[in-house]
Amino acid sequence: MGTLSRIFLFCLTLSFARSGYISCSNATLATPQCDQLHSNDIQIANLQAWNISYHPSLYTDRCNIARSSALSVADFIANFETTEPVIITDVTDNQLFRTLNEKKNLLDSYGDHMVKLSTANTHSYDKTMVLFSDYILYMMEDQVTDRSGKDTLYHFGDNDLENFKPLFDQYIKPPYPSSLLRGTISWGLGGSGTGVPFHTHGAVFAEVLHGMKRWFLYPPGAHPNFDPNDSTLKWMEDIYPLVRENGLYECMLRPGEILYLPHGWWHATLNLGQSVFISVFV
Numbered sequence: 001m002g003t004l005s006r007i008f009l010f011c012l013t014l015s016f017a018r019s020g021y022i023s024c025s026n027a028t029l030a031t032p033q034c035d036q037l038h039s040n041d042i043q044i045a046n047l048q049a050w051n052i053s054y055h056p057s058l059y060t061d062r063c064n065i066a067r068s069s070a071l072s073v074a075d076f077i078a079n080f081e082t083t084e085p086v087i088i089t090d091v092t093d094n095q096l097f098r099t100l101n102e103k104k105n106l107l108d109s110y111g112d113h114m115v116k117l118s119t120a121n122t123h124s125y126d127k128t129m130v131l132f133s134d135y136i137l138y139m140m141e142d143q144v145t146d147r148s149g150k151d152t153l154y155h156f157g158d159n160d161l162e163n164f165k166p167l168f169d170q171y172i173k174p175p176y177p178s179s180l181l182r183g184t185i186s187w188g189l190g191g192s193g194t195g196v197p198f199h200t201h202g203a204v205f206a207e208v209l210h211g212m213k214r215w216f217l218y219p220p221g222a223h224p225n226f227d228p229n230d231s232t233l234k235w236m237e238d239i240y241p242l243v244r245e246n247g248l249y250e251c252m253l254r255p256g257e258i259l260y261l262p263h264g265w266w267h268a269t270l271n272l273g274q275s276v277f278i279s280v281f282v
């Protein structure tokens with residue numbers, strides 16, 4: 001794509017983001033977020049399952065975050081709750097919830113609902129409403145490096161807790177008192193290579209349902225090197241090679257693994273394949 005058409009798409013993206021509502025159902029509307037609509041690669045088979053393929057450059061085996069299988073409540077509270085991130089496995093079985101989050105099931109049950117999209121930059125300035133089926137079918141495309149975080153729309157966090165309640169009710173939360181007593185659900189879906197750049201908030205349990213997700217962490221008080229408007233993908237290409245040996249915690253999570261992050265830890269995320277994920281904020 002030439003520079004001029006990139007600039008054109010960039011402006012168009014911004015104007016749609018500002019107008020507040022995108023409809024991809026209308027094939028005459030050439031919105032850049034809906035550009036897969038005009039390609040022929042949406043096959044019927046594609047409606048069944050998420051495309052969990054990803055570009056090999058996104059993959060890693062590196063993992064320097066503690067892991068614990070069947071972590072007990074006592075162990076969690078004594079060793080991790082306020083101090084250290086940990087990847088927890090074998091404490092819940094969310095197979096049913098994963099099935100409900102398969103592409104076909106979400107389209108069938110919730111395709112006609114509206115969802116709120118946020119821009120994938122550190123501060124998530126803009127919000128846009130879109131038909132959920134449009135988002136699933138046309139907008140969950142691969143992230144490209146030269147589209148900045150603020151021009152990438154992403155459904156995460158801003159969930160319609162009322163209309164999606166039957167779905168979220170099926171999620172079995174991590175079995176720790178903070179999660180069970182005070183946990184608030186935050187659910188999201190994104191295309192391969194999408195993610196949120198570095199930010200911090202309260203403690204959270206985060207689980208991938210489909211696809212995989214890379215996490216990049218720094219302890220509270222660290223000063224990560226990043227541009228809050230760049231996508232995680234851009235950060236990974238430009239800055240990650242310079243900092244990865246130097247105090248960065250990272251790991252790639254697969255479905256069934258839960259990352260626990262204590263309060264205030266910096267984190268950035270990167271999805272591999274089309275990904276569906278859920279977090280419990282405590």
Ligand SMILES: *[C@@H]1O[C@H](CO)[C@@H](O)[C@H](O)[C@H]1NC(C)=O
Pocket residue numbers: 023025026028
């Ligand atoms: C599609 O576009 C046409 C022409 O602009 C408009 O009349 C129609 O209402 C649109 N349909 C939807 C579903 O947005």
Ligand SMILES: *[C@@H]1O[C@H](CO)[C@@H](O)[C@H](O)[C@H]1NC(C)=O
Pocket residue numbers: 041046051052053054055142192
């Ligand atoms: C699935 O994703 C891969 C990697 O992002 C992409 O190359 C491929 O075209 C996608 N397949 C379909 C059927 O959309």
Ligand SMILES: *[C@@H]1O[C@H](CO)[C@@H](O)[C@H](O)[C@H]1NC(C)=O
Pocket residue numbers: 125150227228229
């Ligand atoms: C990021 O983008 C926002 C909104 O366009 C702008 O106000 C802000 O100055 C930018 N921040 C940086 C560090 O470039």
